[in-house]
Amino acid sequence: MGNCSQGCKDYFSRQKNTNIRLTLPVVCFVWQIAMIILFGVFIRYDEESDTHWVETKAHDNITSDIENDFYFRYPSFQDVHVMIFVGFGFLMTFLKRYSFGAVGFNFLIASFGLQWALLMQGWFHSLDPQTGKIFIGVESLINADFCVAGCLIAYGAVLGKVSPVQLLVMTLFGVTLFAVEEYIILNLLHARDAGGSMVIHTFGGYYGLAISRVLYRPNLHQSKRMQGSVYHSDTFAMIGTLFLWMFWPSFNSAITDHGDGQHRAVINTYLCLASTVLTTVAISSLSQKTGKLDMVHIQNSTLAGGVALGTAAEFMISPYGALIVGFFCGIISTMGYIFISPFLEKTLKIQDTCGIHNLHAMPGVIGGIVGAITAAAASESVYGKQGLINTFDFTGDFKDRTVLTQGGYQAAGMCVSIVFGVVGGAIVGSILKLPIWGDPADENCFDDEVYWEVREPYFFIDNPIFSQTIMFSVYCNCFTFI
Amino acid sequence: MGNCSQGCKDYFSRQKNTNIRLTLPVVCFVWQIAMIILFGVFIRYDEESDTHWVETKAHDNITSDIENDFYFRYPSFQDVHVMIFVGFGFLMTFLKRYSFGAVGFNFLIASFGLQWALLMQGWFHSLDPQTGKIFIGVESLINADFCVAGCLIAYGAVLGKVSPVQLLVMTLFGVTLFAVEEYIILNLLHARDAGGSMVIHTFGGYYGLAISRVLYRPNLHQSKRMQGSVYHSDTFAMIGTLFLWMFWPSFNSAITDHGDGQHRAVINTYLCLASTVLTTVAISSLSQKTGKLDMVHIQNSTLAGGVALGTAAEFMISPYGALIVGFFCGIISTMGYIFISPFLEKTLKIQDTCGIHNLHAMPGVIGGIVGAITAAAASESVYGKQGLINTFDFTGDFKDRTVLTQGGYQAAGMCVSIVFGVVGGAIVGSILKLPIWGDPADENCFDDEVYWEVREPYFFIDNPIFSQTIMFSVYCNCFTFI
């Protein structure tokens, strides 16, 4: 604590052992070495990223390099990449004194998870039976980022209450569960979910909530002084919100069909999100005596529309349909922050730091339902014969499937994602409950001091003027009130 | 005001009624429902975003999905999207205590305006006579963002002095006026304005200035303590500046001709902006006794070059021509902040919070003039026969138009945009003067407390050491000097 006074020494002496000097490096090293070995055994470049592409291309009569999948997907990939690292990372910086943990641990677990995701998804989706290899290209990278997104959503529920080691364990199991449920939903049930309303958001949301339930802290109020935001931290969080909001059309269109598929998904998501903003503002204003807006709603609920259109974005939901989805998501998500979150905490003992239930879980379920209905309502008159086949991929084993059946399988897919989230989260949560992970004491939650070298240690003294505790922060020979 | 002392109770009791709990939600809901209905009646996917594209493509002998307009324009669209939401939003966060209003209201009115823009521009530009429908694709989304930009520019002039309800009304009329002037300039006069020097910046600038003139506040000095920036707020504003600056080449090339058109517009804008930075720095340094730089200039005037090249970016202005435009824009815009803004405020009673006159209005007019001259000076020797026809779209009714005539129409177009801005702004301003919109009192301008739940309420006490008022800010049980 550097030149910190007695006051804070006492204060910090109260904390549990949060020393992660052994566990964190060991997990990182062991894991990274394992990744290198497994990549050496299994991962290869696919034909479009291999130097043999020059022959492949000639063989497939591809006239121009521009038809390499790279040029269809790379711009969307980069937008998704920004959402994962800047979007999710900065969205969680709203806490007054947990910005390092928000951005830094998000950075760590995303980098950790995407490597494991390439392997897990590869084994389940694209393992070549002859060679026993996984061939990766830009679409694999997008899917790895998607897979990681599920775990970052879960992080939102436990933000500030767990150690980085717990986060790594949570991500390890999260990615594994994700790959399995994704395989069941997309391959076995043959449900469509390009933007991952079910696969990513519903699963990730319930996974995080279940973990948070198991890790319930009855005395969390002891760190009340560290909860909530300050002016600048709310502004930082808006960076995350806006990059998520702006690039969500890329998220929902990144792996949809070339041509009209990506084009339509972008239009739908763009419109849906715009409509969400208006209803979020309306409900947020209604919720305050004087109609003031709450940054928590603006930072989070404005994104609910993108979540809810994850499944249906590539369908012919039509522009006004997208607006309707956004309209209701803004209302439901904002009301979730006002009414449901307190209920979850008090009654169900679920402490949801970022309110992922309102931003991901609920809108994800809505998205699954919207997807099922839109699929069941699809018709050749609207889609065209070939268009219908392409959109729902009614080929191979599924060439005789009707849209009604498809709707049913979509609904089934959603249930699978919920079950995986809740059950998986409960199991992983109980693993994380073991007293070996160096998690913080109740009074040190939401505090970067625990896992970061903060150059402004602070402490508390009595405030003579207002007879209330003041938080002081001192660095080098300067002096600051944060 | 939470645990705020008597001092600030008195202080805040002095304010006007800024309760928007009724008006804001009503406007948002009514408007969003209207949008849903109108979209249901009018808006459809265009052929490149419709599932029938698979047939269309075959019919048009398009060999590859990569030729879908989506792949020509989507990367530029996303850059423009970032400019609208992060660029404009964060550029306005420079005020010490209005970051929520800057980013949040920018977010609200942009989402609100782009839906109305799709309809208005659709009715004027792309209403299909047979079906009576508007068919939208990625280019429509870009144009909607462009249209909204005009209103966000206008917001810069009234930043901190109006209520969100006033902003919505301002945007509603702004988008409407925009669509009309755009129709006159681009369709009737057949002027070229790909980057919108005239259509977007000149119109938006004068629209905002006229509104600000009508809403003149003689006692604005009462909120002097809230004007100006603090260290971190200036740093946040640089995020906006840089994203606008970096992506401006995408802005000016987003809807230019495929191939060389987009390519050339990017090169011109890139060079023009680089040259603007140098002259801005030079004048800013000259303006201070010791040669110190002023963040206000760096944040704003460095962008003037992009505005001024909006019309001519797609022309063969040649690389050194682009540098020359940037050279003068940096000088003029910075001098505008030093000399013209004070004059506007004192003499013309125009209070221009962000200095949009220097960043948009003046450079926009310069851009119109540059465009007119460059067009009039175009020649087949430079453009090539077909190149000249393509660049100025001398086809159909306009196939016999000479470059000289074109230059004249370009100049006419600029006058139209000024007239629409000034007259339209004056009318809208007088509507906004009605005492029903919940705008803040003079002493509460530039203060997020009025429309946002700020978790650090502050108040004023006398400073014993410097015998000057100190602003205190208190949250939960912490305590801060901002």
Add this chain to the structure above:
Amino acid sequence: MGNCSQGCKDYFSRQKNTNIRLTLPVVCFVWQIAMIILFGVFIRYDEESDTHWVETKAHDNITSDIENDFYFRYPSFQDVHVMIFVGFGFLMTFLKRYSFGAVGFNFLIASFGLQWALLMQGWFHSLDPQTGKIFIGVESLINADFCVAGCLIAYGAVLGKVSPVQLLVMTLFGVTLFAVEEYIILNLLHARDAGGSMVIHTFGGYYGLAISRVLYRPNLHQSKRMQGSVYHSDTFAMIGTLFLWMFWPSFNSAITDHGDGQHRAVINTYLCLASTVLTTVAISSLSQKTGKLDMVHIQNSTLAGGVALGTAAEFMISPYGALIVGFFCGIISTMGYIFISPFLEKTLKIQDTCGIHNLHAMPGVIGGIVGAITAAAASESVYGKQGLINTFDFTGDFKDRTVLTQGGYQAAGMCVSIVFGVVGGAIVGSILKLPIWGDPADENCFDDEVYWEVREPYFFIDNPIFSQTIMFSVYCNCFTFI
């Protein structure tokens, strides 16, 4: 100093003459006018950005505008552009009171340097012998940004210790040296270096370190109070870190071969960077008694993998090879911050503000070695006959070169970049030592007050409570402890 007390008047009276009101504007104006003239003489649009493209296209039997190089490279260009202005700019905002200088001067010298880079690189690489002109397109813009990157890296070593005028001089010579060494390495030695491990990072790193050595300040401790970061400045720096990290795949693939070349470079860099994050976190945690993480390491060392893969990214290094490179770079770079930086400062008298030795110089050298080895180990069995020729461009004068020879030339290229950096930096450093550039006094280093109008002037008084100096900052009628 506005209403600043006697205390700070005395304090600031101690500073050297840092008045740049004459020099800075003169350099900017003279330079920009020179640029306009030289561009007028030399720079023209290339055939893909010229209106004659319509004929060129027909002549070359190009069927679609989408094959214009613009669509292969523009998305990557914009990512690189963001890295240059937001990435490098914000990465340097970590100092508690030098954010304006970090972002602002980065903005200035990048805009200044890229114009000169277009000319220098044009003269050396693409001067058309017949016309004597330089024809530029999107690839030229990428190369100009790359060239500027070398100088921005060098800025990192002298951050806070030099005047903007010195930075402009440093950039002017830096770009010149860059173009020459690049010509020797890429054209004469025919080494491959698409991501610039050698050409950009090794050169830039040693160039900056050599300058910093010559400008050594024995009494820099006098500004100790301004060194180090505060909570918000570290968060701002993470914006820079993340945009550099996310877009590095675009950096390393921006100018590689169309198709599989760009595709492969992205995959390799993406994987390499992910692995760097894990080992950086591991070493950072190991370096602290309680395993706490240090933001300095997370902000910088996580990027080392991208630097080290600059040369080999386009080769068939294979996914696990990329992970291995990242693995070691994270370790070496973080250890560099812990052990080597203090050694450089104490023993070699090199004061390296941002630690560019650990982020650019060392990883750059590693990248050169990795590139040489990977090239020497290349084989037709892995690359395919044509693939090998394409990847290493074994055509024309070099069609008989073997991979072993190529490996040797790669190694030679790295030596050239080191020599140019060290020798060039030493010479330029001695020029910058002249007492005419208005650099700050030792006690005013790392302080924006010197070159910026800061609206919160601050000063020092004795702190009655902690008997230590307190930094006060006063603006308008508010009052702040930063």
